[in-house]
Amino acid sequence: MLISFGISYAEESQTIQVEIKYTNGDRVDFNGMKLVVYQDFDKAIFLEKQLESSIEVLTVPANHRYKIEVYANGMYADVAYVQINNTPKEITMNIPLSGGLKFEVFYNDGQSAVEGVRVVIKSKDGTEWRQGNTNALGETIRYWVQSTTNQDDYYIADVFLGDLFLKSHYPIKLIPGLSKNEKIIIDIPKIIEDQIIINLYKDGTTKISNIDETHTITLTNKLDEQSVTANVNFRGEAYFSNLKPGVYLTKIMPNEAGNWPELELEIIGNHNKFNIFKTQSVKLEESSNILLQEIESCNCVAFRFDDVQDYWLNDVQIQTMDVFQKQDLPLTLGIIADSFGNDLKLLEFVKQGIGNNFKIANHGVGNIAFTEFSFEEQDSRIKDSSQRIKNTLNVDSKIFIPPQNRFNEDxxxxxxxxxxxxISSSLLHGDPPPFPLTGEKLYQFPEISTTGTFDPVQNVFLGESHELTLVKTLEGLEKYGFAVITMHPQEFSTIVNGTYQNQLNTNQIFELKTLVEKLQNEKIKIVYLDQINLDSQTERIPIWLKNNAEWWANDQIDDDTFVQGIEYLIQQNIIKIPEQFIEKSSQQIIPVWIKNNAEWWANDQIDDDTFVQGIEYLIKNGIITY
Structure with a gap:
């Protein structure tokens, strides 16, 4: 394949003719390929082009050295270096052969094939390259895509049931010229044996009863169009069992007025109760004035670090948490209560972070799903874990992360x-949306994305690219108004012969730092998990304090008068100070920048949070006492 590019420059130009072949001498298909060109020793990209033709002309400024990289299907394939002086150059680039990839998808028993799911092959930057459905044996056709010769390159397979996302499977590596079968196990059963209950409500709070006419509910599987019908009993409930997992369309009869909506229910075994509400009649002339209500959004993300525990990968845990400490960012820690408190190194690090960057969440005791226990047993475990955390960290945590993300009504x-x-579980194992951001007694903010995932074949946690995590995070923000990103210590450790080592995986830490940077560039707030709800901070700073700040900045009132206003904020718990900072000090010199902050805040040049951070600095450093 001959490739060239055309660009005009003021300085003298020359041409480079590039021919790309496979290592066996065959010419390649240019579809899905691009060249990335660097000039001299500059690390910035000089030219990037998606190839659209087999023959083009690359015209570049003469008297420069060029580095040319070729990528196929998002994978690095080859590099060439060429010095351009006063004569044209011709180079040949040899890229590795493609690799074959076939998928076999199974239910959670690892043996029953899944028919009709869609498998999407992506590179780690999220670009889709191939997709197809599985047959009755759970197999896709074999795809031939560029092999992965760079150690950092890999493919991702996303599995969908209709439009319902089930799993991301990665990393997938391909050897040049060879073919492989990739087994994917999805975390749903072949048959949902648990009873599915659908409740019918004739208004916002009242179910239909025996005084209402008899109703039936029909569920139709969107994939195979098989239907099943059940009667609604006098309690307004219909029962279904032994369903295949899938997305089901509902049809409620009788429905002459059209008030019973036809919905899509995702029935995949993660929850077994659904509510359907009767809608009110709307006149045709009024319906055009009805607008879709926008989803409430905090425009925020909470990072959740699960499985914090003694001794195990403790250096990795500390160094991962330290990423948030050094950048002064909030992090919610999931403490396994019966496995924490004896590792003094880890304990002291966590204690020092409480009130600064760490918020404590109760991650239960042991690692057994709460759904295995009765109400009394669950209640005992919650009380036990709460008391243990209180004893070790002097914290009354109000955030619960259920072991294995599984919970029920009890x-x-x-x-x-x-x-x-x-409570923070996961989309797969928690209650269905919506997840309100106001007015709840128990807020549910499930995991939306992760920085790693468990690979059942290798039996280890593997880190995700920041691109993949970011894509899922942004999707969650758009769909739910928030995102919770879950992390585990395992994915930040190195792995040797299938065993986690207490040594930091620097590549994955780089992915984490890059993810944080991307979120900040998108102007997305990073918060604690209990700051997602919009009514989490109902106390507002009073207007009179802004007046005080302006007068103080202009020397119209003295320091003592201004400090009295600050004491009000502390008493009203608008400024929260950890116990270790409550101490007297003879230091009374207030830095000049605090006065500048006060003036900017009074003039709305900085927000409340920035102003409060400055005041917290004074208290933490003993300049202001109370």
Whole structure:
């Protein structure tokens, strides 16, 4: 294949003719290929072009050295160096052969084939290259895509049931010229044996009853169009069992007025209760004035670090948490209560971070799903874990992360009984959306994306690229109004012969730092998990304090008068100070920049949070005492 590019420059130009071949001498298909060109020793890209023709002309300024990289299907393939003086140059680039890739998809038993799911092959930057559906044996056709010769390159396979996302499977490596079968196990059963309950409500709070006419509900699987019908009993409930997992269309009869909506229910075994509400009649002339309500959004992301525990990968845990410490960013820590408190190195690090960058979440005791226990057993475990965290960290956590992300109605009731206000599970194992951001007694903010995922074939956690995590995070923000990003220590450790080592995976830490940077560039706030709800900070700074700040900045009132206003903020808990900072000090000199902050804040040049951070600095450093 001959490639060239055309660009005009003021200085003298010359041409480079590039021929790209496979290592066996065959010419390549240019589709999905691009060249990236660097000039001299500059690390910035000089030219990047997606190839659209087999023959083009590359015209570049003469008297320069060029580095030319070729990428195929998003994978690095080859590099060439050429010095351009006063004569044209011709170069040949040899890229590795493609690799063959066939997928075999199974249910969670690892043996039953899944028919009709869609498998999408992507490079780690999120670009889609191939997709297709599985047959009755759970197999896709064999795809031939560029092999992965660079150690950092890999493919990702996203699995969908209709439009329902099920799993990301990665990293997938391909050897040049060879073919492989990739087994994917999805975390849903072949048959949902649990009873599915659908409740019919004739208004916002009242179910239909025996005084209403008899109703039936029909569920139709969107994939195979098989239907099943059940009667609604006198309690307004219809029961279904032994369903295949999938997306089902609902049809409720009778429905002459059209008030019962036809919905799509995702029935995949993660929850078994659904509510359908009767809608009110709307006149045709009024319907055009009805607008879709926008989803409430905090425009924020909470990082959740699960499985914090003694001794195990403790250096990795500390160094991962330290990323947030050094950047002064909020991080919610999931403490396994019965496995924490004896590792003094880890304990002291966490203690020092509480009130600065760390918020504590209760991650239960042991690693057994709460759905395995009765209400009484769950309640006992919640009380036990809460007391253990109180004893070791002197924290009354109101955030609960259920072990294995699994919980049920008993879990929620026990959490409410014990004063919890937040639960963070996952989309797969938690309740279905919506997830309100205001007015809830128990807020549910599930995991939306992760920095790693468990590979059942290798039996290890593997880190994700920041691109993939960012894409899922942004999708969550758009769909739910927030995102929770879950991290585990394992994905930040090095792995030797399938065993985690207590040594930091610097590549994955780089991915984490890059993810944080990308979020900040998108102007997305990073918050604690209990700051996602929009009513999490109902106390506002009073207007009179802004007046005080302006007068103080202009020397119209003295320091003592201004400090009295600050004491009000502390008493009203608008400024929260950790216990270790509550101490007296003879230091009374207030830095000049604090006065500047006060003036800027009074003139709305900085926000409340920035102003409060300055005041917290004074208190933490003993300049202001109370």
């Amino acid at each position: 879990t929620k009731q026990s959490l409410l009984d014990n004063g919890f206000t937040y």
